[in-house]
Amino acid sequence: MDKKGVFSRGIKNVRTASFQKNSDIHTMAWVVEPGDWKEHDPFLLMAHDYMRSGVFGIHPHRGIETVTFLIDGHLNHYDSKHGEGVLNPGDAQWMTAGQGVEHNEDAAEGEAVSLLQLWVNLPAKSKMMPSRYQDLRKNDMWTFEGEGSQIRLFSGSYQDKTAETENVAPVMMLEMNLEEGATVIPQLPGSFNGFLYVLEGAGVFGANQTAGRQGQVLWMNRAEDAEESEIKIEAHSRMRVMLYAGEPIGEPVVARGPFVMNTEEEIVQAFDDYRNGKF
Numbered sequence: 001m002d003k004k005g006v007f008s009r010g011i012k013n014v015r016t017a018s019f020q021k022n023s024d025i026h027t028m029a030w031v032v033e034p035g036d037w038k039e040h041d042p043f044l045l046m047a048h049d050y051m052r053s054g055v056f057g058i059h060p061h062r063g064i065e066t067v068t069f070l071i072d073g074h075l076n077h078y079d080s081k082h083g084e085g086v087l088n089p090g091d092a093q094w095m096t097a098g099q100g101v102e103h104n105e106d107a108a109e110g111e112a113v114s115l116l117q118l119w120v121n122l123p124a125k126s127k128m129m130p131s132r133y134q135d136l137r138k139n140d141m142w143t144f145e146g147e148g149s150q151i152r153l154f155s156g157s158y159q160d161k162t163a164e165t166e167n168v169a170p171v172m173m174l175e176m177n178l179e180e181g182a183t184v185i186p187q188l189p190g191s192f193n194g195f196l197y198v199l200e201g202a203g204v205f206g207a208n209q210t211a212g213r214q215g216q217v218l219w220m221n222r223a224e225d226a227e228e229s230e231i232k233i234e235a236h237s238r239m240r241v242m243l244y245a246g247e248p249i250g251e252p253v254v255a256r257g258p259f260v261m262n263t264e265e266e267i268v269q270a271f272d273d274y275r276n277g278k279f
Contacts, residue, residue, distance in 0.1 A: 007190055007226030011210035011218045017048055017197075025052040031116065031197050031217050034255065041193060041248040042169040044119040044260060048197075051107055051115075058104045060279050061097035062270045063127045063260040065120040065168065068093045068105060069154075069175075069242065071199065073113030079103035079133060090138035092154050092173070094165055098122070098129040100270070100279035116197070116242065123249050124262050126168045134165060148182030148235075151175070156245075158186065171246040178203070178235035185233070186243060190226035194245025195219045201239030206231055220245070 017029035032046040044064065049055075058078070068075070068087070075087040079101050086108070087093060095103065107113035122129070142153040142161040151158065155165040156172030165173075172188050178201075188194065195217055196205060202213035212218045223229035233241065252262050259270040273279065 005226075005228070006187065007223040007229040008207040009220045009223060009229050009231045010206040010208040011212075012221045013219050014210060014212060015217045017215050017217060019048075019050075023055070026050070026055045029215075032118070032195065037121075037253040037255075041250065042121045042171070042246045043193075043195075043244065044121050044253070044255065046116060046118040046197075046244075049113075049115050049117065051113055052111070053107045053109050056104055056106065058102050059258055060100060060102045060274050061095075061258045062100045062274075062279075063122055063266075064097050065122060066093075066095045066097065067118040067120060067155075067171075067173065068095075069116040069118075069173075071114040071116065073111045073115075074108040075113055075115060076106045076108060077103070078106075079131075085135060087135075088138070090152075090175075092136040094134040094136060094155070094167075096122075096129065096132045096166075096168065098126070098131045100273060101131040102279055118244060119260070120169055120171060120246065121249055121251075121253065121260060122168050124251055127261060127266070129168070132166070136165060146182070146184060148179035149184050150177045151184060151186070156188075169246050169249055171244065174243040176233065176239075176241045176243065178233070178239045178241070180235055180237050180239075183232065183234045185230050187228060187230045188245050189247070190223035190229045191247055192229075192245040193220075193222065193248050194243065196231075196233075197242045197244075199240040199242060201235060201237040203233060203235040203237070203239050203241075205233055 154173040
């Protein structure tokens with residue numbers, strides 16, 4: 001705890017995302033691996049995909065929010081409730097599946113696309129809420145310029161600004177671009193659980209000055225009972241980093257394919273509803 005009463009977070013573990021080739025048009029790595037629900041709460045998984053058109057067909061979801069951040073290329077989006085759209089580099093989309101939606105995300109014809117997709121859990125009371133879809137355009141987001149740094153706010157609050165993004169479980173999402181030697185110290189609620197993913201470059205992170213570089217995932221220490229916390233980030237080369245942090249939900253997780261609920265019975269019902277055209 002520093003003199004301001006703000007908990008300075010360290011890094012508790014670092015993992016390098018390992019890419020695997022699934023086909024000639026799809027390579028991916030788990031940034032957040034599925035299965036360790038309690039440790040990653042409220043996050044369920046995150047994938048880093050390199051892909052061309054044709055990887056995914058139309059498929060359903062229930063009980064989650066999907067957050068897609070486009071790194072390179074153009075991504076076509078379709079879903080059964082909200083129509084169609086196109087994401088450009090640096091844009092994001094926030095889709096709340098709720099009680100059920102079918103969708104597809106496909107690379108623009110002839111393009112190679114790089115993207116991150118995060119799954120955020122929904123609390124039991126919101127699992128069956130109506131679905132919704134939000135386009136988060138890069139140029140519409142709050143942007144903060146510092147000495148050798150630029151921070152873009154996609155969700156949550158930063159400094160004196162709050163994103164208009166609608167969340168169920170509160171989530172903070174930042175894109176940070178730093179020049180060599182630049183330092184930023186984002187603040188976030190002490191109750192949040194979260195991680196950083198380095199897209200480019202290298203630097204040191206947290207109170208324990210843990211080294212991190214491109215392709216590595218750094219999970220932040222919990223802030224114990226502190227109301228506010230911060231994470232110090234210093235770039236040793238030009239660096240691009242994503243920060244995701246959210247309020248843990250603390251409920252049972254039962255996941256089968258594209259459905260994430262609280263009980264096995266709810267999963268069986270989800271498959272039954274989908275088969276019977278209720279999505």
